[in-house]
Amino acid sequence: MRAVLGSPFPTSFNVTEAGAEEFPALIGQSVSLAVLQYPAGTTNPLPTPILALRSFFSSSMGLVHFQYDADTGKLAVAISAFGSANAGFVSIPVTLFGMGIDDDILAKSFKIDVATVESLKAALTPPRN
Template sequence: MASKTFAMKFFSMLISSFAIIQMAAAADPNILTGFIAPPNVTVDGNFFTFTGMRSLVGGGLPTAFKVSKAALAEFPALNGQSVSIAVLEFPAGSTNPPHIHPRSAELLFLIDGTLQVGFVDTTNKLFTQTLQTGDMFVFPKGLVHFQYNAAANAPAIAISAFGSANAGTVSIPNTLFNASIDDNVLALSFKTDVATIQHLKAGLAPKS
């Protein structure tokens, strides 16, 4: 009887493991039609056109790091197409803090300026590079990465392409310090005190 119970538990664990592997390997699902249109939407050339980047043409640079996205939320025609882009604008001295994209790799193309980039693999090895205008860099799927414009006066602009219509972004600082994780847990994890954690949280709190 005990061996039968163990076998059933082992089989359940095996099935669960396969399910987890399938979830981890999942990307945008394949579709059986050329495109997916929301209900009650007129499908013509306008549906497949995104105009949200027009403000970037001839516009001034922002005073802080800014991301302009054309992903599923902004551009519904991307549903099922496994592609999206973002335009990244870096004033001098600004950074895109460490973050991950859980559902896609990121291919960054630097179109102006210089940019320090890097990612950390699962062995905690850091891979960095200083990109020049015209360079590309790939951030592997799901790994922590960042970009930093170290120039004192010059801005930098990059375009990032993703292999998912909804790559997702998880900001490491915001996830840790703006998600109501108990201060004691964070203090113990970072081997510091609660006062330091509260100071970090205050600095990352949304500006009213």
């Protein structure tokens, strides 16, 4: 977390995790944290409502949600606390379009064309080495 405080604000959405892997003292403690940094107007590609300054939001484990900095002129920072030393997360868009589901099936499911599916896949999935 010290690196977050001393570094320039990122140019794209960024998550810095403090879980058991990064901080072994958390093993068995049922807690972990994450600092989420949102440059102006960006979204968390994870699947929380838009919050006002100093707001609090609680969600159930596994609940699909999103986070968004609606202010295009100001940076936003959120601190997330989890009830697990290894909370983990799943990015719905990246997982959905990166898990090898046939393009035709995705197109039919979302009522879009295959070209749009291919465009989404290209934008959401990291290149394979």
